[in-house]
Amino acid sequence: MQTNFTPEQLADPAVAQSEAILRKCVHCGFCTATCPTYVTLGNELDSPRGRIYLIKDMLENGRDADEQIVTHIDRCLSCLACMTTCPSGVNYMHLVDHARAHIEKTYRRPLANRMIRNMLALILPYPGRFRLALRLAKIGRPLAALFDAIKPLAPLGAMLRLAPSKVEAATVHTSPGQFAVEGTRKARVALLTGCAQPALDAGINRATIELLNRLDVEVVLPKGEACCGSLVHHMGREEQALAAARHMVGLWHEEIERDGLDAIIITTSGCGTTVKDYGHMLRNDPEWAERAERVSGIVKDITEFLVERDMPATLRPHNLTVAYHAACSLQHGQRVTTAPKKLLEAAGFTVKQPAESHLCCGSAGTYNILQPEIAGKLRARKVTNIEKTRPDLIAAGNIGCLTQIGSGTDVPILHTVKLLNWAYGGEVPSEIASLVEQNRSRPA
Ligand code: SF4
Numbered sequence: 001m002q003t004n005f006t007p008e009q010l011a012d013p014a015v016a017q018s019e020a021i022l023r024k025c026v027h028c029g030f031c032t033a034t035c036p037t038y039v040t041l042g043n044e045l046d047s048p049r050g051r052i053y054l055i056k057d058m059l060e061n062g063r064d065a066d067e068q069i070v071t072h073i074d075r076c077l078s079c080l081a082c083m084t085t086c087p088s089g090v091n092y093m094h095l096v097d098h099a100r101a102h103i104e105k106t107y108r109r110p111l112a113n114r115m116i117r118n119m120l121a122l123i124l125p126y127p128g129r130f131r132l133a134l135r136l137a138k139i140g141r142p143l144a145a146l147f148d149a150i151k152p153l154a155p156l157g158a159m160l161r162l163a164p165s166k167v168e169a170a171t172v173h174t175s176p177g178q179f180a181v182e183g184t185r186k187a188r189v190a191l192l193t194g195c196a197q198p199a200l201d202a203g204i205n206r207a208t209i210e211l212l213n214r215l216d217v218e219v220v221l222p223k224g225e226a227c228c229g230s231l232v233h234h235m236g237r238e239e240q241a242l243a244a245a246r247h248m249v250g251l252w253h254e255e256i257e258r259d260g261l262d263a264i265i266i267t268t269s270g271c272g273t274t275v276k277d278y279g280h281m282l283r284n285d286p287e288w289a290e291r292a293e294r295v296s297g298i299v300k301d302i303t304e305f306l307v308e309r310d311m312p313a314t315l316r317p318h319n320l321t322v323a324y325h326a327a328c329s330l331q332h333g334q335r336v337t338t339a340p341k342k343l344l345e346a347a348g349f350t351v352k353q354p355a356e357s358h359l360c361c362g363s364a365g366t367y368n369i370l371q372p373e374i375a376g377k378l379r380a381r382k383v384t385n386i387e388k389t390r391p392d393l394i395a396a397g398n399i400g401c402l403t404q405i406g407s408g409t410d411v412p413i414l415h416t417v418k419l420l421n422w423a424y425g426g427e428v429p430s431e432i433a434s435l436v437e438q439n440r441s442r443p444a
């Protein structure tokens with residue numbers, strides 16, 4: 001794509017980066033076929049190519065964001081399916097990140113939207129506040145229909161409906177600490193505790209630590225951990241996201257220097273995509289760039305780490321069929337596609353891949369709150385495709401997807417690592433306890 005930026009504009013490293021990305025796009029439109037918002041809404045401006053044009057026009061003309069561009073960029077899930085499809089290597093992720101930051105700086109949103117976004121940014125990254133909000137949401141759930149009827153407040157209705165009936169308290173597995181191995185240590189890793197995940201399902205961290213310990217991997221949850229910045233990053237809050245990144249880089253780098261780390265393990269793939277990008281996010285910060293690169297370089301999704309290890313024979317013979325839902329952040333953001341399925345198969349599960357597995361379930365960070373209508377359509381489509389495989393259960397590697405899909409189906413759904421921990425000697429996860437019981441009498 002031809003661009004016309006002035007040398008003055010290109011002096012800004014963010015603009016120079018976006019210009020280089022824009023130049024790679026050849027308008028072929030292959031990406032439109034796999035874009036969930038284009039597939040759902042059928043509007044070119046809700047496709048990657050359409051958004052690329054809008055972003056180019058805004059940046060090239062040095063314009064403030066307006067209502068039209070905000071509408072179409074807000075509708076983008078940042079699922080990155082377009083990046084997987086694009087034959088020209090267009091880095092849509094960095095382009096839309098820049099556009100979102102530009103919108104945040106130059107556009108004044110309507111009051112209700114502004115307040116809801118501020119509220120999300122002030123609550124979600126803080127586990128204590130998030131737990132309190134979930135408890136209040138339980139009480140306020142009857143108001144959901146009322147909020148739905150007032151369009152600008154519809155996100156509040158979506159939020160109340162998504163809140164789980166059970167809020168998990170902090171446990172030893174979600175608090176700072178060290179989990180040493182009994183035998184000879186084969187590796188040492190830090191685990192990202194997460195902010196929303198422990199309140200929604202503390203069992204994910206527990207299963208991860210138990211399984212890693214059983215494989216002679218020592219696990220540390222460093223003191224002082226905070227949100228990785230992913231949620232605010234996707235809202236265009238650049239400074240807040242960079243501050244979060246610097247904090248976590250400092251913490252993990254200190255751990256690397258002190259006792260050494262073989263990997264930083266992430267069990268929420270949405271966070272994993274951001275943490276793997278820290279090197280890029282802090283590239284222009286001379287004080288942090290090198291450390292950020294070093295930290296990003298050892299970040300691994302839990303399945304990426306496990307697939308490289310010698311897994312023992314599974315201890316739990318069973319006869320269960322799992323529909324594996326590939327979270328966008330894992331399949332498109334991190335290109336981790338085969339490891340989860342390989343691990344589940346090796347652990348004795350029959351793994352089914354639902355149709356249209358490239359399409360997002362509509363979770364996408366805060367998307368299912370801020371864009372409830374599109375998110376609802378995507379969830380219905382995803383659940384239909386999953387249920388067609390007639391699975392006993394569903395596995396996924398991202399808490400957002402677990403919450404989103406789980407709110408639309410009665411099929412048990414749980415994190416991949418909980419299934420693996422059970423298969424290799426851990427407790428049966430509560431989500432499938434009755435299923436496992438029934439399964440015992442099923443012929444193999
Ligand atoms: S990130 Fe997803 S929703 Fe956004 S343009 Fe790309 S494919 Fe479409």
Ligand code: SF4
Pocket residue numbers: 024025026027028029030031032048049082085086087088089090
């Ligand atoms: S597939 Fe890539 S090159 Fe083609 S229009 Fe989409 S972003 Fe541009």
